[in-house]
Every structure is written in structure tokens, then in C-alpha cells.
Amino acid sequence: MTVTLKDVATLAGVSVKTVSNVVNGYAFVKPENRRRVEEALAATGYRPNVGARNLRRGRTGFLALMVPELSIPYFGELAGLVITAAQKRGWSVLIEQTQGTRSRERETLSSLGPHLVDGALVHPEALEAADFPSPGEIPLVMLGEHAVDVPIDHVAIDNVLAAQTAVSHLASLGRTRIAAIGRNPARGTSSQRLAGYQAGLAAAGLSYSDSLVAPAEKWHRSVGAAAMRSLLGSASPPDAVFCFNDLLAIGAMRAVAELGLRVPEDVAIVGFDNNEESAFSLPSLTTIAPDKAALAEAAIDLVHRRITGDKALPAQDIQTPFALEVRESTRGR
Amino acid sequence: MTVTLKDVATLAGVSVKTVSNVVNGYAFVKPENRRRVEEALAATGYRPNVGARNLRRGRTGFLALMVPELSIPYFGELAGLVITAAQKRGWSVLIEQTQGTRSRERETLSSLGPHLVDGALVHPEALEAADFPSPGEIPLVMLGEHAVDVPIDHVAIDNVLAAQTAVSHLASLGRTRIAAIGRNPARGTSSQRLAGYQAGLAAAGLSYSDSLVAPAEKWHRSVGAAAMRSLLGSASPPDAVFCFNDLLAIGAMRAVAELGLRVPEDVAIVGFDNNEESAFSLPSLTTIAPDKAALAEAAIDLVHRRITGDKALPAQDIQTPFALEVRESTRGR
Numbered sequence: 307m308t309v310t311l312k313d314v315a316t317l318a319g320v321s322v323k324t325v326s327n328v329v330n331g332y333a334f335v336k337p338e339n340r341r342r343v344e345e346a347l348a349a350t351g352y353r354p355n356v357g358a359r360n361l362r363r364g365r366t367g368f369l370a371l372m373v374p375e376l377s378i379p380y381f382g383e384l385a386g387l388v389i390t391a392a393q394k395r396g397w398s399v400l401i402e403q404t405q406g407t408r409s410r411e412r413e414t415l416s417s418l419g420p421h422l423v424d425g426a427l428v429h430p431e432a433l434e435a436a437d438f439p440s441p442g443e444i445p446l447v448m449l450g451e452h453a454v455d456v457p458i459d460h461v462a463i464d465n466v467l468a469a470q471t472a473v474s475h476l477a478s479l480g481r482t483r484i485a486a487i488g489r490n491p492a493r494g495t496s497s498q499r500l501a502g503y504q505a506g507l508a509a510a511g512l513s514y515s516d517s518l519v520a521p522a523e524k525w526h527r528s529v530g531a532a533a534m535r536s537l538l539g540s541a542s543p544p545d546a547v548f549c550f551n552d553l554l555a556i557g558a559m560r561a562v563a564e565l566g567l568r569v570p571e572d573v574a575i576v577g578f579d580n581n582e583e584s585a586f587s588l589p590s591l592t593t594i595a596p597d598k599a600a601l602a603e604a605a606i607d608l609v610h611r612r613i614t615g616d617k618a619l620p621a622q623d624i625q626t627p628f629a630l631e632v633r634e635s636t637r638g639r
Numbered sequence: 640m641t642v643t644l645k646d647v648a649t650l651a652g653v654s655v656k657t658v659s660n661v662v663n664g665y666a667f668v669k670p671e672n673r674r675r676v677e678e679a680l681a682a683t684g685y686r687p688n689v690g691a692r693n694l695r696r697g698r699t700g701f702l703a704l705m706v707p708e709l710s711i712p713y714f715g716e717l718a719g720l721v722i723t724a725a726q727k728r729g730w731s732v733l734i735e736q737t738q739g740t741r742s743r744e745r746e747t748l749s750s751l752g753p754h755l756v757d758g759a760l761v762h763p764e765a766l767e768a769a770d771f772p773s774p775g776e777i778p779l780v781m782l783g784e785h786a787v788d789v790p791i792d793h794v795a796i797d798n799v800l801a802a803q804t805a806v807s808h809l810a811s812l813g814r815t816r817i818a819a820i821g822r823n824p825a826r827g828t829s830s831q832r833l834a835g836y837q838a839g840l841a842a843a844g845l846s847y848s849d850s851l852v853a854p855a856e857k858w859h860r861s862v863g864a865a866a867m868r869s870l871l872g873s874a875s876p877p878d879a880v881f882c883f884n885d886l887l888a889i890g891a892m893r894a895v896a897e898l899g900l901r902v903p904e905d906v907a908i909v910g911f912d913n914n915e916e917s918a919f920s921l922p923s924l925t926t927i928a929p930d931k932a933a934l935a936e937a938a939i940d941l942v943h944r945r946i947t948g949d950k951a952l953p954a955q956d957i958q959t960p961f962a963l964e965v966r967e968s969t970r971g972r
């Protein structure tokens with residue numbers, strides 16, 4: 307049975323006009339009314355008649371989301387939040403995977419036209435400025451690191467500060483040989499986290515050594531395990547490691563255990579992303595926790611503003627919050 | 640720069656016609672040629688000019704994929720494989736999340752029309768037979784358990800046999816008090832895995848006890864941890880547990896460790912899904928490993944056959960393979 311705006315309004319105890327304002331994403335709705343409408347929308351499973359509405363507005367009703375790989379938990383979690391946020395505005399989301407290669411990212415960008423989607427959220431790993439389409443095509447919002455200087459809306463956390471926070475935490479525990487796993491010059495995120503790692507060392511009065519920085523082309527668990535084995539096999543092994551994502555850290559913890567060493571007693575470990583698995587690993591993982599829901603909401607808000615008319619607005623650069631989540635991998639049990 | 644069919648053909652060392660046959664999903668291509676073309680397609684990042692082709696064929700170029708939650712690793716991994724398989728046939732994939740509730744699943748199904756998508760892959764948790772649209776609408780392929788009797792194409796592993804295999808493995812280790820975590824009468828998957836659990840007990844000559852079966856509405860890590868604490872706090876705790884998915888098992892392992900007990904010495908644990916995290920947990924998790932890539936390919940093949948004409952074919956029921964992946968949570972280190 308189809309749920310109507312009126313059903314939602316009755317359940318929420320507000321007018322149909324108020325429900326319509328929330329569904330259409332207008333800003334001026336009292337927070338209390340917005341909350342009641344959103345609860346009623348969720349409870350009834352209301353979906354706007356997207357086809358008819360889009361036709362009326364000359365829209366496709368689709369947004370594209372470009373990510374490297376959905377099987378990476380960070381992207382699976384983020385994509386889920388983006389779909390939820392987009393659905394509230396009546397958009398369905400097309401997902402394109404690029405494996406993080408420049409050629410696939412470029413192909414994907416060039417395939418997205420206004421006949422296909424109303425806008426796109428892109429999480430590039432390797433794109434360069436020249437790869438971006440000229441403004442005036444579909445609205446684009448870039449997620450994640452801002453390695454390239456293009457006048458495009460952008461939502462991310464402060465990656466440099468976040469990485470510095472992770473390293474300062476390890477230094478505050480008295481660790482002096484703090485390694486990093488995840489260097490990859492082709493990835494903007496890696497460069498920013500490496501810069502934050504170096505800033506964290508400097509702030510703690512520790513010197514930087516290339517031998518303590520392990521490369522990682524893919525940020526997968528197996529790569530983290532291999533990098534950790536290599537670091538622990540060196541002449542002067544680390545007493546702490548900052549991993550550029552949680553998957554590398556989970557792999558690193560596995561390698562430490564296989565060598566009969568203990569986390570955090572022998573090696574303290576910090577990750578980045580706060581994947582759900584990191585709260586349940588043994589030991590649980592201290593990590594940088596970006597507010598992924600805030601990031602998804604901000605990105606959908608931005609693309610919505612562009613699509614509904616704010617075309618003259620200069621490119622926005624929005625920073626969403628992060629926190630250091632301290633768990634057993636640095637604190638112990 | 641746009642890659643053409645000719646570029647792909649040159650790289651693969653085959654004719655343009657052969658590349659076209661692979662891209663368009665025709666069956667009669669020599670396996671060796673298909674392999675070379677697929678490698679060349681991957682290397683060049685070729686994408687068909689979908690817009691023009693779809694217009695010519697009266698298609699939208701979209702498939703929908705309906706899953707409960709992308710943040711659940713099984714669905715993140717499966718969605719990634721589905722997108723990859725669909726892309727080879729020139730389709731982009733819209734993802735709809737339902738949270739596994741019947742109302743959201745029903746709404747999603749009813750919103751998918753031929754104006755929107757060419758076909759849909761649906762992974763229902765709670766749908767009943769009456770919720771399915773009449774045949775003749777868009778082609779549907781059902782993934783996962785086949786709890787409802789509807790004449791719709793269906794791809795899944797044998798959930799009953801897989802669960803029985805897991806329980807037989809635990810019994811073969813000499814465990815006699817084998818518990819289960821994940822009972823949820825509203826979910827077809829749960830009913831099938833429970834039936835397999837009971838069959839496994841019976842085959843080993845062990846008796847079934849309701850007190851050893853823990854309910855779990857959501858199959859999340861925190862729920863598995865709570866269920867395990869409850870089982871271990873009972874008068875006669877289990878010496879082994881079969882968890883209906885890996886997330887429940889990861890949570891259960893965490894609860895065992897927090898109580899100062901050991902896996903597998905005190906409690907052996909088996910999961911289901913073979914999420915990537917399960918190979919790296921401490922201990923690594925013995926689990927039922929469905930061939931997710933085979934499942935995604937079979938589903939895309941089926942929907943492609945329906946769309947390209949095999950409309951009169953009776954509903955297909957395809958079983959894809961699974962394996963028991965024995966790791967430290969039952970074998971020890």
C-alpha cells in the first residue's frame with residue numbers, strides 16, 4: 307500500500323506542507339518538526355513519487371557515488387550513509403567502483419553526464435587537476451583528501467591534524483620509536499597523513515627516519531601484516547605504529563601476535579577510520595574516528611544546494627569533525 | 640582519452656567483433672578469447688557508450704540491487720562484486736538499502752519500474768510471497784535464502800547443508816554442547832541455518848536443546864557478544880558455538896576473551912560468510928565461505944538472459960558453491 311504525504315503528516319502531527327518542506331529539503335523547518343517528520347518518514351517507509359517529480363523538474367532522480375572499493379569497510383559504511391542521506395531528498399544512488407586507479411577514476415568522471423545523474427559525489431585516490439571536467443557540467447562534490455587544487459565543493463576531515471593527533475597520542479605514552487604504515491606517493495590521503503605523522507613526531511621532539519615508514523600500495527589487511535613483519539624484523543624495531551587506516555592496523559596486530567609479541571606492551575598501534583570491526587578486534591583498536599554520518603550529510607546538502615540553484619556560490623570547503631577513539635591497542639586492558 | 644573497441648581488440652589480439660561479443664554478453668566466445676578480451680578491457684578501462692546503446696535498445700542502463708545494509712561486510716563485499724559483474728555488461732547499479740524490514744523491502748520493490756531500471760537483484764530478509772510483483776514487470780533475481788515460494792529466478796548457496804557442515808565440523812572435534820547464535824523467526828536465512836544446525840546435531844547423535852539456541856534480531860557484532868555472555872553465564876555453558884554469520888562470531892569471540900576464556904580450548908567457534916576480516920581476527924575464524932563472486936556472476940547472468948529475451952524460461956533456481964574454511968577458532972594455532 308502506498309504511503310502518502312498525508313499519512314506521514316497525520317503520524318507526525320504536522321501539516322502536509324511541513325512534510326513536503328522536509329521531503330524537498332527546504333531549510334526553514336523548525337528542528338522539532340523536522341525531527342517528528344523524519345521519524346514519521348522512517349516509520350511509514352514513505353517514498354516520494356520520484357519519477358513524476360523528477361520529470362516535472364527536469365531531473366534524473368539519480369546521484370552517482372564514486373568510490374575505490376565497496377568491500378573496504380570504510381567505503382561500505384560511507385556508501386550506506388550516503389544512500390540514506392540521499393534517499394531523504396528523493397534521490398537514488400548509483401555506485402561506481404574505480405579500484406582507486408587514475409584511469410578508472412577518469413573514465414568514471416567522464417561518463418557522468420546530466421542525462422544520467424543530477425550530481426555526483428566522488429572519492430578520488432589518484433585524480434589530478436586536469437582530469438576534472440570544466441565547471442558547468444553536473445554538480446560534483448569531492449569527498450576525502452583535497453590533494454588537487456580544483457574549484458569544486460569538497461567535504462573532508464582535517465587529515466593532517468588527525469594524523470598528528472594519532473602520533474601525539476602514541477608519543478604521550480612514552481613511545482619513542484613510532485613507525486608509520488601506508489606511504490603511497492600516488493595517493494593524496496597518504497601524503498596528508500604522512501605530513502601529519504611528521505608533524506606529530508616534530509611536536510614530540512622525535513626525529514623522523516625513513517626506515518620507520520613502510521610503504522603500502524593497497525591499504526588492505528594483508529599489506530599491513532607484511533609491513534609490520536618487515537618493521538619488526540629490522541635492526542631497531544618500532545615500539546609503536548601509526549597505520550594510515552584500520553585495515554592496515556588489523557593486519558599489523560595479527561603480525562605482532564604471530565611473532566609472539568603483545569599489543570600494546572611491545573608495540574602500541576593506532577589506526578584510522580573507526581571501522582565497526584575495530585571496536586571488537588582483540589585487542590580493540592585505538593583509531594581516528596571521522597564523523598562519517600556528518601560527512602555524508604554535508605556532501606548531500608552541498609550537492610542539493612548546487613542542484614536547487616546556488617550555482618554562483620564559490621566552491622565550498624567543509625571540514626567535518628573527527629575524534630581520537632582510545633581503546634586497548636594503546637591503553638591496554 | 641576515450642578507449643575504443645578497436646583499442647581493446649588490438650591489445651587482446653582478437654577481432655573487434657570478438658570484443659563486441661564479449662562486451663554484449665554473447666555466450667559463444669572461445670574461453671581463451673574471452674579471457675584475453677576481459678584482461679584487455681580491465682587494462683584499458685574501456686566503457687561502452689552506454690547512453691547511446693541503451694537508447695538504441697530501449698533500456699535504461701541501470702540495474703537495482705536491494706540489500707539490508709551496506710555497512711554489513713557481507714553486503715559490502717557482495718555489492719562490490721555485483722557492480723563489477725554488471726559493469727562488464729554495461730550496466731550501472733543503483734543500490735537500495737532496506738534495513739531488512741518487510742515494509743522497506745516492499746516499498747523498494749514497488750518503486751522499481753521499467754522506466755527506472757532494466758532489472759533488479761533483491762536480497763530480501765522479510766518479504767512474503769504476496770509482496771512480490773506479478774511476473775511481466777521488470778526481471779527480478781532473488782539472492783540469498785528462498786523462504787518464500789514465488790516463481791522468480793533465484794541464486795543462493797544451500798544454507799541448510801552449509802549450516803549442517805559447520806555443526807558436523809564442531810562435532811568432529813568431540814564437542815558435545817554445541818550452541819547456536821542467530822535465531823530470528825522473521826528471517827528466512829535464520830530458519831534455514833537453524834534447520835541445518837538441527838540436522839548437524841542429529842547426524843552426530845547429539846540432542847537439541849532450546850536453551851543452547853540464542854536469539855539475535857540483528858546479526859551484528861554487539862548482538863553476538865551479548866548472546867555469548869548469556870550462554871556462558873548459564874548453568875551448563877556450551878563448549879562450541881555455531882554463529883549464523885561472521886559478525887555474530889566476532890562479537891562472540893570478544894565476549895569469550897573478556898571472560899578470560901580461550902577460543903578454541905574452552906569454546907570452539909564457527910561463523911558464516913567468510914568476511915575478509917575473519918581471516919585476520921585473533922584467533923582467525925573458521926567459517927562457511929560462500930563463493931560470493933560466483934553468486935554475483937550467476938545473478939547478473941540470469942538477469943541478462945531475462946532482459947535479452949529468455950522471458951518464457953521457467954524460473955531458475957541456481958545453487959552456487961560454498962566451502963568450510965577451517966581456521967584457528969576451531970583448529971587452534
